[in-house]
Amino acid sequence: MKKSKWGILFISPYIIVYLLFTALPIVISLYKSLFVNYWKGLEEVGPFFCGLENYVTLLTDTSIYTYLGNTAIMWILGFVPQLVLSITLAAWFSDHRLGLRGIQFFKTVIYFPNLIIAASFASLFFSFFADCGPVNALLMELGIIDEPFQFFSNTWSTRALVAFMNCTMWFGNTTLLLLAGMLGIDKSLKEAAEVDGASTWQVFTRITLPLIRPILLYVIITSLIGGIQMFDVPQILTKGTGDPNRSTMTVLMYMNKHMFSKNYGVSGALSFILFMVTAVLSIIVFSLNSKTEEGRGVR
Numbered sequence: 001m002k003k004s005k006w007g008i009l010f011i012s013p014y015i016i017v018y019l020l021f022t023a024l025p026i027v028i029s030l031y032k033s034l035f036v037n038y039w040k041g042l043e044e045v046g047p048f049f050c051g052l053e054n055y056v057t058l059l060t061d062t063s064i065y066t067y068l069g070n071t072a073i074m075w076i077l078g079f080v081p082q083l084v085l086s087i088t089l090a091a092w093f094s095d096h097r098l099g100l101r102g103i104q105f106f107k108t109v110i111y112f113p114n115l116i117i118a119a120s121f122a123s124l125f126f127s128f129f130a131d132c133g134p135v136n137a138l139l140m141e142l143g144i145i146d147e148p149f150q151f152f153s154n155t156w157s158t159r160a161l162v163a164f165m166n167c168t169m170w171f172g173n174t175t176l177l178l179l180a181g182m183l184g185i186d187k188s189l190k191e192a193a194e195v196d197g198a199s200t201w202q203v204f205t206r207i208t209l210p211l212i213r214p215i216l217l218y219v220i221i222t223s224l225i226g227g228i229q230m231f232d233v234p235q236i237l238t239k240g241t242g243d244p245n246r247s248t249m250t251v252l253m254y255m256n257k258h259m260f261s262k263n264y265g266v267s268g269a270l271s272f273i274l275f276m277v278t279a280v281l282s283i284i285v286f287s288l289n290s291k292t293e294e295g296r297g298v299r
Contacts, residue, residue: 033268075227077163
């Protein structure tokens, strides 16, 4: 017990920061969500206690489900290629038999997009894929199209651009996390499997993937949380409109509109709903992982 105080002392800065900047805002949002409080011109209306009225208003509005669907679609379109690309690169970089050169250089290069501010990244892509941008100019020069393709007037092309940007920004970070897990695997396990006649694919699926399961779980959970909170890329790329036809409007963009209009009660309710959705999805992923591990153990 005397030694345990040092552990508490070392983790206390994180606990304090978490309580002040994460737990406390959640509690405040929950409290404000129980009140009607907005501005009508220069006059503030409320706060008046309304109970769960803000939640009923949001959950009976079909638009919130549309925005949840938009968020899920763009997250899946970006995360699946990101995970496949990251696992492939990590497997290549960790396989010494390939004799790849300049691995340290490539590790640095693939992480660079993660350091770029999302606003700058979105502005860059907006310029590239504009009607008079270099992408359209190149496609017309190659004879692929006869006239500029309006990327931002088509639902799926706009969603694909948002997903592609998120994939490009984060695949380097995911690659390094998975690479760290693969480099921590005992080489003797792979060598023993190869001696027994296992193919490269069998070694990867039967040894590598199961042993990096905790890191995969961490990547999925953190990416899921980031996907639900998707805001900056679609906000800047579509100038906050979520066009075309609000097909790229995310839940956080919807909440931002309530915050901008100073509708604090509804925005607080929406933020708490997002918190609950994130918690439920995280619990589902953890439970599925636990059941998989139990099934493997039984066999």
